[in-house]
Amino acid sequence: MKKLKIKNVILNGKRKDILIADGKILKISKKIKEKSDCEIEGKNLAALPVFFNMHTHLAMTLFRGIGDDLPLKRWLTTKIWPKELLLTPEKIRKGTEIGLKELKKSGCPFFCDMYWWPQETAKLVIKHKMGGILGVPFIGKGPLIFSKRFALKNFFELKKVVKNYPSIKIAIAPHAIYTVSKNNLVWAKDFARKNNLYYHIHLAETKEEIKFSKEKYGLTPVEFLDKLRILDEETILAHCVHLEEKDIKILARRKSLLVYCPTSNMKLGVCGVFPFRRLKDSSALIALGTDGVASNNNLDMLEEMKIGALLQKHHFCRPEEIKAREIFEAATKIPANFLKIENEIKKGNLANLILVDLTLEEFSGGKDIISHLVYSANYNCVKYLIFNGEIIYQRN
Numbered sequence: 062m063k064k065l066k067i068k069n070v071i072l073n074g075k076r077k078d079i080l081i082a083d084g085k086i087l088k089i090s091k092k093i094k095e096k097s098d099c100e101i102e103g104k105n106l107a108a109l110p111v112f113f114n115m116h117t118h119l120a121m122t123l124f125r126g127i128g129d130d131l132p133l134k135r136w137l138t139t140k141i142w143p144k145e146l147l148l149t150p151e152k153i154r155k156g157t158e159i160g161l162k163e164l165k166k167s168g169c170p171f172f173c174d175m176y177w178w179p180q181e182t183a184k185l186v187i188k189h190k191m192g193g194i195l196g197v198p199f200i201g202k203g204p205l206i207f208s209k210r211f212a213l214k215n216f217f218e219l220k221k222v223v224k225n226y227p228s229i230k231i232a233i234a235p236h237a238i239y240t241v242s243k244n245n246l247v248w249a250k251d252f253a254r255k256n257n258l259y260y261h262i263h264l265a266e267t268k269e270e271i272k273f274s275k276e277k278y279g280l281t282p283v284e285f286l287d288k289l290r291i292l293d294e295e296t297i298l299a300h301c302v303h304l305e306e307k308d309i310k311i312l313a314r315r316k317s318l319l320v321y322c323p324t325s326n327m328k329l330g331v332c333g334v335f336p337f338r339r340l341k342d343s344s345a346l347i348a349l350g351t352d353g354v355a356s357n358n359n360l361d362m363l364e365e366m367k368i369g370a371l372l373q374k375h376h377f378c379r380p381e382e383i384k385a386r387e388i389f390e391a392a393t394k395i396p397a398n399f400l401k402i403e404n405e406i407k408k409g410n411l412a413n414l415i416l417v418d419l420t421l422e423e424f425s426g427g428k429d430i431i432s433h434l435v436y437s438a439n440y441n442c443v444k445y446l447i448f449n450g451e452i453i454y455q456r457n
């Protein structure tokens with residue numbers, strides 16, 4: 062059993078040694094004498110939980126900077142969909158490889174993805190020793206139609222690839238209520254329930270979507286999915302920008318995971334703001350996501366936390382609207398708990414942690430590391446990323 066010791070690291074404001082073996086945290090104490098195979102001197106480092114990027118389309122790193130400054134519909138139809146028509150498994154591998162490297166830099170070993178050929182993404186996630194929920198995409202409108210039959214083919218191939226790799230979970234991922242028919246949305250949920258899968262969908266992102274839902278179904282998008290019995294503890298809803306009070310009540314009750322994607326929402330000008338405070342006060346579960354790089358344009362979870370917090374304060378004209386710790390928890394603890402993945406640095410837990418470099422100017426001044434992480438630092442502060450007890454990234 063190989064052992065890794067992190068010496069003298071700051072953990073919750075105190076200097077500690079951390080001993081990791083067999084993927085788990087074996088010991089945390091002031092001084093650990095026990096020998097190890099590998100040692101990290103932590104005197105200039107702080108240990109913190111890892112980040113979870115809960116909504117992205119990883120291989121879209123291929124489209125970074127393409128179609129900037131356009132509204133969602135025009136961006137999709139004139140820039141993204143024509144490019145996606147030309148995608149191949151080989152291109153997906155290329156884009157995914159870039160995305161995985163960028164995620165690791167951001168202290169993020171786990172992501173929730175929705176993109177073509179997830180079986181190709183899975184092979185690379187395994188190679189990089191990372192984890193994720195890989196969504197089998199499903200879309201009935203637009204030039205690139207991914208039918209039920211194609212989704213099934215992808216699903217069975219993906220299932221085979223991840224069979225012996227528990228850090229990858231599978232989702233069925235219908236694109237949105239305006240691109241997938243009612244019958245297929247329900248079919249996807251039944252299929253997810255039968256096969257023990259998550260269900261990942263874009264929801265209530267734009268005003269046009271709300272208009273579509275009310276005109277076609279006489280319901281808000283949230284009411285519509287609730288009526289179809291799709292919302293539950295295995296459902297992940299990206300965006301949730303345009304919500305009414307009745308929607309908030311439903312979402313809090315169903316305990317689905319809502320993913321706040323502030324940069325993408327601002328960049329695509331969706332004309333609304335994720336109601337963080339009202340959702341949080343209703344006990345809804347909130348996570349954070351970057352969305353794809355084509356609408357962000359990076360995968361920096363630290364930048365996402367800052368933008369997410371500032372947007373709330375600015376929009377609601379209240380600096381106290383959201384606290385640094387709340388957005389930090391949306392990026393770490395809440396998604397981990399939702400997924401039942403250990404992400405607290407304590408004895409007996411899986412060793413999932415980042416070590417950040419406190420010698421950087423960004424950490425000067427006050428002593429509150431969470432404040433510096435949210436408001437000052439960017440992803441260059443992540444010196445080590447440890448996932449399932451292994452160092453999977455180290456900044457030189």
Ligand SMILES: [Zn+2]
Pocket residue numbers: 116117118263299352353
């Ligand atoms: Zn998205």
